[in-house]
Amino acid sequence: MAASRTKELAHVLFETTDGKTEAEEKKALKQFAAYLAKKGLLKDQDKIIDAYRQLYNEKHGIVEALVTLTERMHETTKLELREALKKKYKAHEVHILEKVDQRLIGGIKIQIGDTVYDSSLQNSLKQLQAQLLK
Amino acid sequence: MTTKNLIIENLKKEIAHFEKGASSEHVGIVTEVFDGIVRASGLSTIKSSEMVTFPGGQTGVALNLDESSVGIIVLGDYSKIKEGDEVKATGKILEIGVGDAMLGRTVDVLGNPIDGNGKIVTTKTYPIERVASGVITRQGVDQPMQTGVKAIDALVPIGRGQRELIIGDRQTGKTAIAIDTILNQKGQNMKCVYVSIGQKDSKLRKLETRLREGGAMDYTVIVSAGASDPAALAYIAPYAGVSIAEYFMDKGEDVLIVYDDLSKHAVAYREISLLLRRPPGREAYPGDVFYLHSRLLERACRKNQDYGGGSITALPIIETQAGDISAYIPTNVISITDGQIFLETDLFYKGIRPAINVGNSVSRVGGSAQIKGMKKVAGTLKLDLAQFRELEAFSQFGSDLDESTKAQLERGKRAVELLKQPQYSPVLVEHQIVSLYALTKGYLDSIPVVKISEFEAGLIEYAEQNAKSFMKQIREKKMWEDDGEAELKQAIEDFKKVFA
Numbered sequence: 001m002a003a004s005r006t007k008e009l010a011h012v013l014f015e016t017t018d019g020k021t022e023a024e025e026k027k028a029l030k031q032f033a034a035y036l037a038k039k040g041l042l043k044d045q046d047k048i049i050d051a052y053r054q055l056y057n058e059k060h061g062i063v064e065a066l067v068t069l070t071e072r073m074h075e076t077t078k079l080e081l082r083e084a085l086k087k088k089y090k091a092h093e094v095h096i097l098e099k100v101d102q103r104l105i106g107g108i109k110i111q112i113g114d115t116v117y118d119s120s121l122q123n124s125l126k127q128l129q130a131q132l133l134k
Numbered sequence: 135m136t137t138k139n140l141i142i143e144n145l146k147k148e149i150a151h152f153e154k155g156a157s158s159e160h161v162g163i164v165t166e167v168f169d170g171i172v173r174a175s176g177l178s179t180i181k182s183s184e185m186v187t188f189p190g191g192q193t194g195v196a197l198n199l200d201e202s203s204v205g206i207i208v209l210g211d212y213s214k215i216k217e218g219d220e221v222k223a224t225g226k227i228l229e230i231g232v233g234d235a236m237l238g239r240t241v242d243v244l245g246n247p248i249d250g251n252g253k254i255v256t257t258k259t260y261p262i263e264r265v266a267s268g269v270i271t272r273q274g275v276d277q278p279m280q281t282g283v284k285a286i287d288a289l290v291p292i293g294r295g296q297r298e299l300i301i302g303d304r305q306t307g308k309t310a311i312a313i314d315t316i317l318n319q320k321g322q323n324m325k326c327v328y329v330s331i332g333q334k335d336s337k338l339r340k341l342e343t344r345l346r347e348g349g350a351m352d353y354t355v356i357v358s359a360g361a362s363d364p365a366a367l368a369y370i371a372p373y374a375g376v377s378i379a380e381y382f383m384d385k386g387e388d389v390l391i392v393y394d395d396l397s398k399h400a401v402a403y404r405e406i407s408l409l410l411r412r413p414p415g416r417e418a419y420p421g422d423v424f425y426l427h428s429r430l431l432e433r434a435c436r437k438n439q440d441y442g443g444g445s446i447t448a449l450p451i452i453e454t455q456a457g458d459i460s461a462y463i464p465t466n467v468i469s470i471t472d473g474q475i476f477l478e479t480d481l482f483y484k485g486i487r488p489a490i491n492v493g494n495s496v497s498r499v500g501g502s503a504q505i506k507g508m509k510k511v512a513g514t515l516k517l518d519l520a521q522f523r524e525l526e527a528f529s530q531f532g533s534d535l536d537e538s539t540k541a542q543l544e545r546g547k548r549a550v551e552l553l554k555q556p557q558y559s560p561v562l563v564e565h566q567i568v569s570l571y572a573l574t575k576g577y578l579d580s581i582p583v584v585k586i587s588e589f590e591a592g593l594i595e596y597a598e599q600n601a602k603s604f605m606k607q608i609r610e611k612k613m614w615e616d617d618g619e620a621e622l623k624q625a626i627e628d629f630k631k632v633f634a
Contacts, residue, residue, distance in 0.1 A: 004201060111161075114176035119156030128152050132145075 006044060009036075010051035014059070061092035066111040068099045068120075085112070160223040162186075165203065167215050170364040171409045172206040174221045180204055183263055185224045190214045193244065194221070195228050195366070198410050205410050207366035209244060228263065230374050231256035232381035237325070240342060240356040243367045243374045248358065249342075260377040262370060266432040273438035275472075278503045279390065279447050282318030282560020283311060285490045285553040288512040288570060289519075290475055293503025294388050295436025295445040299467055301452045301459060302477025306489050308451045310557050311475065312392040313341060315449065317348045318560035319390060325382045326354040327391040329375035332368050332398035335360050344558065368402035376433045376446065383437065383444035391434070395451035396427060400463045417462045427463075428470050473497035487554060492519055506613035508563060511570040515549060518574070522546020541579070548578045551586040564608040565594045568601075568622065577626050581633075593629050601625040 016028040036042050057064060065085055067073065073081075078096060085094045089112070107120035162176030172194060180186070186194045186206055192215065198205030208215065230245040233256035240249040247254050275293035292298045300308045316326045328345075330338050338358055345351050355378055359371035372393050379389040393399070400423055407420035415421050427450075434448035450471065452464050457478065459468065468474055473496045482489035504512070521542050529535060529543060552573050555561065569590045572578055581589050598605060604618035604625075614622070 007202075114160050114162055114178055116159045116161050117156060118159065123157060124154040127154065127157070128149065131152055132148055 006047045006051050007055075009041070009048050010055050013048070013052050014055050018056075018059070061090075062095060063089045063091040063093070063112060064095045064097065066097045066099060068101050068104060068109040068111075070102055070104050070106060071100060073098055081110075085110075160225075162204065162221040162223070164188075164215060164217055164219040164221055167212065167217060169409050170208050170212050170366055171406070172208055172212070172215060172221070173203050174206060175203050177204045177221065177223055180223050181227065183228050185226050185228050187222045187224060188215050189219050195370075196223075197406070198412075207369070207406055208364065209366050209370065210364070212364065227261050228370070229259040229261045230377050232258050232260045232378050236355045236378060237353060238351045238355075240338075240358060242363075243357065243359050243370045245374070245378075258381065260381055262373045262377050264377060264380065264433065266429065267435045267437060267441075271435075271437050271441040273436050275436055275499045275503050277388075277436075277445070278500075278505055278508075278563075279315075279324075279388075280318060280322065280563050281311070281315040282562070283314055283488055284555055284561055284566050284570075285488055285492065286311070286475060287504075287563060287566055288508065288515055288553075289492050290473060290490075290495045290497040291500035291504040291508070291512075292447065292449075292473075292497060293436075293500045294447050295434065296473070296497070296499055296503070297431050297434045297448040297450065297471040298497060298500070299450050299452060299471040299474040300477070301454060301464060301468070301474050302489070303454055303457055303479050306477040306479055306482050307487060307557070308453070308477060309337075309341070309394055311477075311488055312394060312449055312451065313344065314558065314560050316345060316354060316390065316392070317350050317558065319353065320349060323388060324353065325379075325387055325389045326350070327375050327379045327389065328354060328356045329372050329391065329393050330356065330358040330360070331371050331393065331395060332359065332361050332402065333394060335362070348558070365402040365405040368399060369406055372396070372399055372430050376430065376448075379446050380433065383435075383446050384442060386442035386444045388444060389446045391446055391448050393430075393448065393450045395453050396467060397453045397463055400426065419462060423463070424466050424470075427467055431467075431470050472499045485554070486550060487556070490553075492516075492553075493523060505563065505608075507567050507608050508570075510613075511567055511574050514574045515570060518542070518545055518549050522549065544579060545573075545576070547583050548581070548586055549573055551583050552578070552590060554587065564605050567608055568594055568597050568604075571622065572626050575623075577630065580630075589633055592633060593626065596629040596632070597622065597625050600628065 013032055016032065017025045020028065036045065063085060067081070082094045082096060085091070103122060105121035109120045110117045160177060160179050162174035164172055164174050166173035177196070180196050180199065182196060182199055184196050186196060188194060192208055192210045192212065194206040194208045196204050196206050206221070231254070235254050235256055239247055239251065239254055241254065242248050245254065245256065275295045277294040279292045279294045279296070281287055281292060286292065290298070300311055302308050312328070316328065319326055338356070338360070342351070342356060345354055357371055357375040357378065359367040375391055375393070379391045382389045400419060403423065403426055404419050408414060408418065412420045431448055431450060434446045436445040437443055450467060452467050454461065454464055459465070476491045476494040477489045478491045479489070481491060522545070525539060525543055526546065529539070552569060572593060578586065578589070601622045604614055604622040607614045607618040
């Protein structure tokens with residue numbers, strides 16, 4: 001399915017559910033699902049959900065950050081990070097998804113959309129390698 | 135100090151300069167890989183023809199920017215890239231390192247050496263796609279570029295800054311002309327770039343050895359995208375080559391660039407375009423195949439003195455199928471260039487080598503660049519040959535010919551014989567003038583056709599000894615004076631006696 005079609009559908013879903021009462025929302029969702037089933041588009045539901053989430057976040061000023069560390073994040077660090085990201089992205093809300101990966105060795109790596117901020121030890125070592133090979 | 139300690143000390147020194155810092159990068163995820171093309175999602179801020187890197191260290195170039203994905207061509211081995219890999223945008227438009235250190239070297243499309251002679255250190259980089267020099271910076275072609283091939287220098291002269299197409303079937307000596315021309319640039323203040331596109335590696339090796347033996351590698355760079363390299367590299371190769379050439383031109387030097395050959399380049403671009411699902415047009419080439427070559431050849435130019443006075447002379451090569459010059463790519467390139475040298479299989483097998491069809495070959499701007507002396511002798515030569523061709527066809531039917539027709543036929547035969555030339559033996563322009571002078575003034579009419587080349591070789595040697603002031607006038611003033619001419623006439627007559 002063309003990417004633009006997924007986006008259109010996500011847009012329709014957003015328009016019919018956003019800011020409505022729960023009953024209205026449920027009704028719209030049901031109709032939407034029925035439409036997808038009729039058109040044989042249910043196989044693309046993952047893509048539509050992805051597109052919908054992106055659209056929803058965009059409209060409501062929500063930033064999703066994937067944070068990778070070598071151990072679980074401290075609560076105060078999390079708070080600080082959230083505030084810092086809020087300021088930088090002028091967002092209302094920042095959702096932090098945590099991920100633990102030992103390959104980082106140390107430091108932190110934050111991914112927001114397709115931008116990656118990397119200050120992990122792994123990255124520093126890679127940079128050093130590149131410089132030494134020059 | 136032991137070696138171990140020395141290494142550690144050096145490493146410490148290197149590391150001391152290292153500044154580690156957080157990096158911010160734009161990344162995407164590979165969603166599809168096929169035949170050298172990668173599709174990636176993400177990369178929302180990427181620019182057209184920006185470089186990207188893959189985890190395995192390969193470089194790619196973003197060509198198609200679609201709504202939710204990016205089409206990337208991989209420059210190098212794409213077999214190790216898999217779905218889900220992270221693609222990093224570099225923020226740089228595709229570029230190549232350029233510099234004097236490249237002279238004498240064979241490099242790949244990204245400027246990495248492939249001749250096994252170690253690293254090339256360059257200080258400057260040039261973007262591979264560059265807009266051609268503007269109108270204000272240019273100047274008309276008025277300096278000759280001597281190819282050393284008699285038939286070309288006399289009949290289809292090439293000037294510095296000109297774009298002259300070499301066109302012909304396979305095995306008609308297209309590359310041979312280009313190589314002879316590069317060999318002849320020794321001592322002519324020229325830098326040369328030879329771009330090999332989709333050629334066999336064995337051919338390239340042979341060619342490089344030949345250039346090295348001829349001392350031509352001192353001023354030559356070879357850029358190669360071989361037959362086994364992916365189409366993406368073949369597509370980039372000529373642009374990389376002309377970027378290297380532009381570096382020398384911007385220093386005010388004259389550069390000769392050979393694209394061998396552009397038919398394979400068009401085929402590589404067709405492959406990429408079809409894989410990127412761009413709509414095919416005539417012969418399945420995409421719609422912008424004309425622009426592909428016109429923007430490349432437009433980068434050949436002659437700059438005026440205010441802008442350094444450098445030049446790039448381009449010799450693109452096109453291979454035709456069964457002499458069909460009305461196919462898509464040949465007609466395109468013929469219309470872009472300032473003339474063509476047309477090679478024919480029939481002539482080649484008749485023993486007329488270089489197999490140049492003088493009737494179909496033209497040079498639209500080279501005439502004004504020809505030196506005066508050559509212009510004088512070549513003017514009547516063209517006429518002689520044209521009349522000869524007409525009479526030759528006519529004379530096949532009857533044997534009863536009048537004296538003047540017979541004389542013209544004999545003259546023509548000698549002209550054709552004189553223009554023959556073995557490979558790898560370029561002739562100096564002053565020597566060309568001597569032999570053409572002898573021909574057009576009728577001194578060769580009494581020499582048997584089979585003995586022409588022997589006579590010519592002897593005459594040149596004799597004239598070097600006995601017509602010194604003629605030679606000197608040509609070399610310095612590009613034209614002879616009356617006393618020089620008289621001296622040459624005397625020398626030719628004397629030599630004829632010696633030869634008989």
